[in-house]
Amino acid sequence: MKLALIGFGQAGGKVVDEFLAFDERIDGGFIESAIAVNSATADLQGLERVPRENRVLIGEARVKGHGVGADNELGAEIAESDSDEIHRALDSVSIHEIDAFLVVAGMGGGTGSGGAPVLAKHLQRIYTDPVYGLGILPATNEGGIYTLNAARSFQTFVDEVDNLLLFDNDVWRSAGESVQGGYDHINREIVERIGLLFAAGEVTQGDHVAESVVDSSEIINTLTNGITTIGYASETVETNDRGVLSSLDAGSGLFSSLTGGEEEIEGSTTNRMSSLIRKATLGRLTLPCDVSSADRGLVVAAGPPRYLNRKGIEHGRQWLEEETGSMEIRGGDFPTTTRDEVGAIVVLSGVTEVPRIDHLREVAIEAQERTEEVRASAESEFESLMDTGDELEELF
Ligand code: GDP
Incomplete structure (x- = not known):
């Protein structure tokens, strides 16, 4: 499906840049337009792919292009007062061409968070x-x-x-990486999952796979309300000299070399596909949660058309219905020609059992209370520091 992407703040802009790189790499065509909004000039200049005319500086009168310094109330204020600047950039979007907007932001900072x-x-x-x-x-x-x-922005x-x-x-930072190196790696992980999902809804209906290709309406019906987490598992594939699928990813053991007859091959590809769907669901999600709390789901199998096994997708979809107890688990495929990977994307939407959100809220409430206490005691300490009675006269 076609998206208008808007990256807000530094993280938002960098992730949108990465989306553009991904769209180009897979020849996806799912990004209709990409805009970056920031209160920091340097962050906008650091972007590589967002067109210059789509980079919007806000809050210049207040912060002079220096950013809001993790003050998300200020971030919200300048977004409101400079909304005309943002709308001017949106005027260049062909609204009739897009299926949805996607607003991207890091929630812990100031500009994007607010x-x-x-x-x-x-x-x-x-x-x-x-x-x-x-x-x-x-x-x-x-x-x-x-x-x-993050807690206030989320709310x-x-x-x-x-x-x-x-x-x-x-969940995604890895020890030993530099912060920037870490973000580059994390941003690629974000975009691979979410980019594949939206690119899946943008396939021009082809020949033999047309009826099972994921449609944008299936994505829209899955993303109806609440919060969503996404799982992904993939295997690198290649065709050996007998034209049979084999695995390059020895670590996973799911795609071992196939040498049997047609029936055996069919059975194995079915099992492999449903295994990938389980692995995507039970592995690392973009936001860890209790899978059974999902209200709706969508399973997308992506890869070269010959490896997209419909029976496997259906088995995986049924398994996810059982795991979630939801009757709204959709499924389909996304034939790709530019990737030598077969993968499963599992979208879990309307999830409610999310320990990370509970923890975020608890820590945020504590931090808020502590900030108020510290502020109150700093004020009274300052008053007592300045309290010299009537002994000193002020200059004017
Ligand atoms: P803003 O420019 O004021 O909106 O703030 P930032 O986007 O710089 O930072 C907000 C939060 O986003 C930080 O606390 C980090 O958690 C996160 N962050 C910053 N840069 C990146 C990035 O490139 N990738 C990811 N995944 N997170 C980032």
Whole structure:
């Protein structure tokens, strides 16, 4: 399905840049337009792919292009007061060509954390297309202010979008990587999952696979409300000299070399596909949650057409119905020609059992209380420091 992508803040802009790279790499054509909004000039200049005319600087009168310094209330204020600047950039979007908006932001900072919910509210008021959010949660070691920002932004953002897709940096950061190197790697992981999902709904209906290809309406019907987490599992495949699928990914053991007859091959590809769907669901999700709490789901098998085994997808879909107890698990495939991977994307939407969100809220409430206490005691300490009685006269 065709998206208008808007990256808000530094993380938002960088992830949108990565989406553009991915769309180009897979020849997906799912991005109709890409815009980056920021209060920091340097962050906008650092982008590589978002067209220059689509980079919008807001809050210049207040912060002079220096950013809002993790103050998300200020981020929300300048997004509101400079909304005309953002709408001017949106005027260049061919609205009749798009199926949805996707607003991307890191929720722990200032500009994106405060601004993304404001923009979502405006988009909902003006346009009839669905507005989705992609929120990135800060790692737990980033500190109290980031947690507090994220909790408050989450609370607001989720109400302003049709669905909020969440990605938790905490689960995805790997030890030993530099912060920047870590983000580059994480951003690729984000985009591979979410990009494949939206690209799946953009396949021009081909010949032999047409009836099972995921349609944008299936994505829209899955992302109806609440929050969403996504799982993904893939295997590298190649065709050996007898034209039979074999595996390059020795670690997983799911795709061992096939040498049997047609029936055996059919059985194995069925098992492999349903195994990939289980692996995607039970492996690392973009936001860990109790899978059984999902309200709706969508299973997408992506890869070269000959490896997309319909029976396998159906088995996997049925298994997910049992796991979630939901009758709304959709399934389909996404034939790709530019990737030597076969993969399963599992979208779990309307999830409610999410320990990370509970924890985020608890820590944020504590941080808020502590901030208020510290502020109150700092004020009274300052008063007593300055209290010299009537002994000193002020200059004027
Ligand atoms: P803003 O520019 O004021 O909106 O703030 P940032 O986007 O710089 O930072 C907000 C949060 O986003 C940080 O606390 C990090 O958790 C996260 N973050 C920053 N840059 C990246 C990035 O490139 N990728 C990811 N996944 N997260 C990022």
